[in-house]
Amino acid sequence: MKRQFPLIIIFSCGLFMVVQYFVPHEKSEFFYEFIALDWPPIIGVFALMLGVISLTRVSITRIRRKTEAWRYSIVTLIGLFVMSAFGVIGHHYPPLSTAFDWSFNNIMIPISATMFSLLAFFIASAAYRAFRARSVLASILLVAAIIVMMRFFPLGPLTSVVGKTSDWILNVPNLAAKRAILIGVGLGIVSTAMKVVLGIERSYLGKD
Amino acid sequence: MRTTHCWICIAATVFICCVLSLSAAAQVDEPHSDTLIVDSTTIIVEPPPAPISNLQVVDLPNDHGHAFHLTWNISADDLGGRNNVLQYRILRTPGWAGPLTEPQGDGPQWRNEQGTWWHLVEGVWDTIASIPAGTAEYFNRGGKAREGNDYSPDDVGFSFKILSVGTGGAVSESAIFGPVESSGQWYHTGKTWVVLAVLIFGGLMLTMVRLARGGRELYIRPLAGINAVDEAIGRATEMGRPILYVLGLGAPDEIATIASFTILSRVAKKVAEYQTELIVPCYDSIVMTIAQETVKQAYIDAGRVDDYNEDMVYFVTQNQFAYVAAVNGVMLRRQTATNFYLGVFYAESLILAETGSLAGSIQISGTDRVTQLPFFVVACDYTLIGEELYAASAYLGREPILLGTLKAQDYAKALLLVAMVIGVIAGILNLGWLTDYFALNI
Structure with missing residues (x-):
């Protein structure tokens, strides 16, 4: 029963969601909104508490055991609790609310922007690795990439030709490959959903 | 004598011309049916455009109710004729009137959450839309929330008419159509x-x-990425380094994340059997909870429940780049031997995969996001493309049913x-x- 009960819940919810897709009636929408839209935020709030507890416990364990780079865990805990305090107390005491905004705008946003900007360098290194012409296919990739990149350059009389070739590469072979992947993804989604709903795939519940 | 005749003729001609001119002038000054004289000022009033015809209203099919579909033939003066239609004004009756401080009359009424009363008013024409000339169709979609201002009740008969508004402001009314009731359908x-x-x-x-x-023996084409899983776990065991499993940024209701749970289960079981360390940093706290249960169950199935540590699967943050920074930190500090990136990924895919590549880890990735696939293909050793991610669990389990x-x-x-x-x-x-x-x- 311990194994069957979750399967019954999954089957019932899955079946309901499938049927709901074909029933546009208001009553069907009501249950959809109740189950699929209202429940997740409620569960999410409690799960967030579990997440914060997990992060705190892991950080404290690292500090206590003085594992590698344990000092970062102190920064994590300070950030977690100080920002939470600024946010919660600042709701009633405006100066702390300002401190929250200041910290977010001057610490969090620049750090995030720094991480994001690393992407430019990683794209360059990844492109270098991808475009090495070691085989026929890699050479085709290299030529296609050069043409697509060159459409942004002013090339005088060649601009129009390069632009049209680039559009053809993007709209014909590239789009065909993309759609092939998307069709496979669509079938895979239906298949996985059916496997989970019908209880065929139950590895995440453990052994039968 | 002849000269006298000439003068008489000239005088007669002038007289006739004067009479005709005066007559014409009198005709001009006489008010036309489309003009109006007010205090010596002449205002030209355009005639109203011809009304629309063949107004049809039906309950909008395949919906949750509260909606109508209106069609009509445009006015003869719209895109033709006098070409003087400015817009069409759609009117509907009855309407819900309110808010009122107390119930009124005996008809249908309700009180909203703010404590104000609304009641059904018969015969009051509400303008529900004004749409530009040249349009011959309108979807009247009302709200379903009784508290909303756009509430349109089901199973209440509504009548419709359309006013053709001319450029001069004159209007002409169509015939009334109705009553029609809206309702929700039980099958699309x-x-x-x-x-x-x-x-x-x-x-x-x-x-x-x-x-x-x-x-029956079923042939399934081999996938290099799946075949490499055992090898990658074995490598980590030999090197004595941990395995990193990243579930991506997806919510637990996304199929890619669900597929990732099923793969995590298989990977965790093998990791437990090989007694290797597993690290699963999570972006979503619900995903973390499910992943903890999945890994725990895998360790139980492998008979290594004592080796299971709840801190293997932990929550990091729900900020995309803060999460990336934390995971990259783990990769570089712990020198993970194998990295799995399976699930939903966005811009962080390349940052993660390139960092792992620099750290010298074997990397197996898989996602259904087409835009991120090239990054994984370039930076990882093996990539599960699209549907292969969903199939991975079946490949790993080799169970005939799957x-x-x-x-x-x-x-x-x-x-x-x-x-x-x-x-x-x-x-x-x-x-x-x-x-x-x-x-x-x-």
Whole structure:
């Protein structure tokens, strides 16, 4: 029963969601909104508490055991609790609310922007690795990439030709490959959903 | 004498011309049916445009109710005739009136959450929309929340009429159509082909599963990424370094994340058997909770429950780049031997994969996000492309039932291919009736 009960819940919810897709009636929408839209935020709030507890416990364990780079865990805990305090107390005491905004705008946003900007360098290194012409296919990739990149350059009389070739590469072979992947993804989604709903795939519940 | 005659003729001609001129002037000054004299000022009033005709209103099909579909033939003076239609004004009766401080009359009424009363008013024409000239269709979609200002009740008869508003402001009314009631439907007829497709696919799946259960050998093409999983876990064991499993940024209700849970289960079981360390940093706290249970169950199944540590699976943050920074930190500090990136990924995919590549880890990735696939292909050793991510669990388990579902997927793809070829041929031969017959109306 311990194994069957979750399967019954999954089957019932899955079946309901499938049927709901074909029933546009208001009553069907009501249950959809109740189950699929209202429940997740409620569960999410409690799960967030579990997440914060997990992060705190892991950080404290690292500090206590003085594992590698344990000092970062102190920064994590300070950030977690100080920002939470600024946010919660600042709701009633405006100066702390300002401190929250200041910290977010001057610490969090620049750090995030720094991480994001690393992407430019990683794209360059990844492109270098991808475009090495070691085989026929890699050479085709290299030529296609050069043409697509060159459409942004002013090339005088060649601009129009390069632009049209680039559009053809993007709209014909590239789009065909993309759609092939998307069709496979669509079938895979239906298949996985059916496997989970019908209880065929139950590895995440453990052994039968 | 002749001179006298001439003068008489001239005088008569002048007299006649004067009379005609005066007469014409009198005619000009006389008010026309379309003009108005007010205090010596002449205001030209344009005649109203011709009204629209053949107004039809039906309950909007395949919806949750509270909506109507209006169609009509445009005014003869719209895009033709005097070409003086500015807009069409759509009117509806009855309407819900309020807010009131107390109930009024005996008719249908309700009190909203703010404590104000609304009641049904018969015979009051509400303007529900003004739409530009040249339009011959309107969808009157009302709200379903009784508290909302746009609430449009079901099972209440509404009558409609349309005013054709001229450029000069004059209006002409159409005939009234109604009453019509809106209602929700219990089946979306536009999705019948989807039902059939699901039934065919489900039937294929069950058939293949039955065949597989009966002992039929089903050939499934090998996937390099899946074959490398055992090798990658073995490498980590030999090196004595941990394995990093990243579930991505997806919510737990996304199929890619669900597929990732099933792979995590298989990977965790092998990791438990090999007694290697597993690290699963999570972006979503619900995903973390499910992942903890999945890993724990895998350790129980492997008979290594004592080795399970709850801190293997932990929550990091729900900020995209803060999460990336934390995971990259783990990769570089712990020198993970193997990294799995399976699930939903966005811009962080390349940052993660390149960092792992720099750290010298074996990397196996998989996602259904087409835009992120090139980054994984470039930076990882093995990549599960699209549907391969969903199939990975079946490959790892090698259970006949799961392999049967993969085979069904292959047959479904073959059917789709045939359908596409037929569609292309129908398109080339201009067989519109064939393509229209299979069209979805979602």
